[in-house]
Amino acid sequence: MIQKDKLFYGRGLPYLKINKLPGYLIVIEGADGSGRSTQINLLKDWLEAKGHAVLDTGLKRSTLVGSTIDEAKKGNLLGKTTLSLLYATDFGDRLENNIIPALEAGFIVLADRYIFTLMARDMVRGARRAWLKEMFGFALIPDIVFYLQVSPDVLLHRAFMQYGHLDYWESGMDLGISPDRFKSFKQYQSMLKDQFDNLAQEYGFITLDGCMDVEAIQQRLREEILERIDL
Numbered sequence: 001m002i003q004k005d006k007l008f009y010g011r012g013l014p015y016l017k018i019n020k021l022p023g024y025l026i027v028i029e030g031a032d033g034s035g036r037s038t039q040i041n042l043l044k045d046w047l048e049a050k051g052h053a054v055l056d057t058g059l060k061r062s063t064l065v066g067s068t069i070d071e072a073k074k075g076n077l078l079g080k081t082t083l084s085l086l087y088a089t090d091f092g093d094r095l096e097n098n099i100i101p102a103l104e105a106g107f108i109v110l111a112d113r114y115i116f117t118l119m120a121r122d123m124v125r126g127a128r129r130a131w132l133k134e135m136f137g138f139a140l141i142p143d144i145v146f147y148l149q150v151s152p153d154v155l156l157h158r159a160f161m162q163y164g165h166l167d168y169w170e171s172g173m174d175l176g177i178s179p180d181r182f183k184s185f186k187q188y189q190s191m192l193k194d195q196f197d198n199l200a201q202e203y204g205f206i207t208l209d210g211c212m213d214v215e216a217i218q219q220r221l222r223e224e225i226l227e228r229i230d231l
Helices: 036-049 066-073 080-104 115-124 129-138 152-162 181-203 214-228
Strands: 024-029 054-058 108-112 144-149 206-209
Touching: 024 036, 024 080, 024 115, 036 054, 036 108, 036 144, 036 214, 054 080, 066 080, 080 108, 080 115, 080 129, 115 129, 115 181, 144 181, 144 214, 152 181, 206 214
Parallel strands: 024 108, 024 144, 054 108, 144 206
Antiparallel strands: none
């Protein structure tokens, strides 16, 4: 069984009185195209088949600012601080109104990305680690964090297979790395991978090879969950 000394990474949400969280928070992190969403869906089916109540959540699903982020990104003109604060607001709203209530009700919450994606993106764009830790100090500490590690070359191939093009933001075009979107994508994703790898060490992620077969990854996820949580 998992035992945690504290609930939050920092000061938490002082205006919320949290007495008990009988549920579990499981996070899957990784770059866009690493296979997170596929694994989340498979885990949800598996857990529900075992009789558990499950909530799945992810970035930009806040009713407060989720659609605002999509609209704001269309013009490709968002500043890095504005982008960072919009995503932090989205996360804070989901944490308070979805994740915590579900955990209080005994749900297993599956998060398709968490604060770590936001931190990695922001650090690549020049944000200070100390500032980000302070800002996201209200985040709950997950019970398990998985990280699907995939090389930029594989992500490039998957992006074309899935979308047929390279996304402006996922290519880091706002950073001015290169006018060539291919080069910018590979450089940006390499920088992101470096940040994810550092965060994995600092926060104790369970790192899995995201290039394994979908079934093999799912099996590893289930084994790790059963080892750490009494289901």
